[in-house]
Amino acid sequence: MRPDESRAFMKAFTASCPRNDRQSRADADCQYRLPWLRCGRSERDWRALGRVPPINPSPWIESDVWYPAYTLDLRANPTKFSDECAVTLPELNAMRKLIVGRDAKKAMLLPGSRIGPVRAKLPKRATDFVWCSFSLMASRRVIQLLTRSGLSIPYGPVVTPTGEKTDYVALQLDPVPLYSKATIAKMTLAVCPECGNCWMQDVRVDISGPRQYDRSRMPEEAGLVRVREGLEILATDRFIDVIQSNKLSGVGFEVFGEYV
Numbered sequence: 486m487r488p489d490e491s492r493a494f495m496k497a498f499t500a501s502c503p504r505n506d507r508q509s510r511a512d513a514d515c516q517y518r519l520p521w522l523r524c525g526r527s528e529r530d531w532r533a534l535g536r537v538p539p540i541n542p543s544p545w546i547e548s549d550v551w552y553p554a555y556t557l558d559l560r561a562n563p564t565k566f567s568d569e570c571a572v573t574l575p576e577l578n579a580m581r582k583l584i585v586g587r588d589a590k591k592a593m594l595l596p597g598s599r600i601g602p603v604r605a606k607l608p609k610r611a612t613d614f615v616w617c618s619f620s621l622m623a624s625r626r627v628i629q630l631l632t633r634s635g636l637s638i639p640y641g642p643v644v645t646p647t648g649e650k651t652d653y654v655a656l657q658l659d660p661v662p663l664y665s666k667a668t669i670a671k672m673t674l675a676v677c678p679e680c681g682n683c684w685m686q687d688v689r690v691d692i693s694g695p696r697q698y699d700r701s702r703m704p705e706e707a708g709l710v711r712v713r714e715g716l717e718i719l720a721t722d723r724f725i726d727v728i729q730s731n732k733l734s735g736v737g738f739e740v741f742g743e744y745v
């Protein structure tokens with residue numbers, strides 16, 4: 486071993502949808518959704534940058550995450566779980582407590598997150614992985630192969646638009662803050678100390694070049710990890726190995742950064 490080999494950076498791969506492959510994309514949605522969040526602090530910081538709050542009825546940045554393995558507590562009023570409104574942080578926290586499932590208390594449950602079983606119109610010859618923008622479904626065969634390799638990703642059911650069973654499940658990837666301090670600075674990311682909203686202060690800054698991820702925060706056994714600060718999904722070497730050695734379709738990998 487060369488003396489500097491142990492310090493060589495480790496490549497970080499992202500998993501993404503193959504381009505121009507209609508069989509690996511679908512329209513899908515969950516039954517419930519957390520509302521958007523009104524945060525005075527976030528809104529003041531936004532306006533100080535000369536911006537008006539974006540598309541949502543609050544300055545919250547859309548992160549497009551779903552929690553198909555979770556559902557609502559029986560005491561919850563399902564009509565309140567909709568993205569057509571914005572609530573205060575105490576109201577959101579009370580609603581978060583009504584979301585049940587394994588480790589739901591520890592989950593990020595960001596404003597606008599989709600909750601519950603997924604309804605999807607799957608393509609006719611669906612690939613092993615099927616994407617709904619940044620959320621991911623997989624065939625049951627994928628789950629078996631991952632489990633056999635010691636990788637565990639929580640998942641929930643996928644039914645057709647008319648409620649019939651499918652051979653697919655929806656993967657639940659709770660976001661993990663992974664950017665290094667250098668990448669946070671380079672991308673001019675700000676995080677609201679009150680609600681955790683995360684946005685780029687200067688949207689014109691050059692964000693090309695490899696991103697740095699903090700290896701100590703990377704949950705290796707998950708296989709796939711959604712990055713909190715961005716929209717990318719990281720794939721571990723073991724996950725990539727399972728996919729490639731079994732020739733599973735509907736997912737591609739590329740180097741997007743490095744672990745530091």
Ligand SMILES: [Zn+2]
Nearest residue numbers: 524527677680
């Ligand atoms: Zn805030």
